[in-house]
Amino acid sequence: MSTDHAHHYENYGKSGPPPEIDMVGNVPEAPQVPEGAEAMTILVTLPPDSAGTPPHRHSGPVYGFVVKGAMDFELEGEPARVVRAGETFWEPGGDVIHYQDGNHLADEESAFVVTMFCAPGQPMLTVVGPEELEARRDRRAPRS
Template identity: 35%
Template sequence: MNKLAIGAAICVALLGSASQAADPKPAVVQPLLTEPLTGIPGKEVTVLTVEYLPGGTSLPHRHDADVFVYVLEGAVVMQVDGKEPVTVRKGETFREKPTDIHRQSMNASKTEPAKFVVFVVKDQGKPVTRPVDGA
């Protein structure tokens, strides 16, 4: 899957909706790398950055992958089903498991942007993100 297709798929999944916010602000997603993992047949890593504008949010989604987040700027509120929301600040990390439903992902600030890098270890050729049915 090429970088443009990956970015488009992620953007669709990360867009806020009018039902979640009066003024939805879509995420700015920049794919950086997708490469097969040496010695692990059928697996690949995808690396990308995500920027939430002030007040930015995403719809509930899942990754069907191991996901590791490192916050570069600002702070984001993250929550997976069964866990309390956490605010992850610059220099901190967050992890999602392949079975997690990412219920909440949003900029913690209404006035400053937030930016984070995402490392995704997934099955080759599978989408990075997919929406949650009935979300």
């Protein structure tokens, strides 16, 4: 954590030691939040072997933290990866397609907390149809 983000306490300790603060993730060049955006934080629990949400997009940026298990994660233009408990992920929102957010584990639940910034008057999540997926297949990272 840089000193710009460090927490400083003057005369702390009257009621015990200070809290321990660990940086678990950051986005150095975070995308713009739409003006007038609504922020919402949700907990998503994926049953064992769940495929998660179909390919979709969000109207604003999304920041998340896997609290248990492991999640398959893939954004348009990036290779698919596994995000494990204690790790973070983010999406810029807007036109970028989020292809995967399924449970990587076949025999146990996975869960993540995500905060989304939704543009006013737009849904939090919009599913992308097969025709658009086909038209944009050249934007998807090669799959192994």
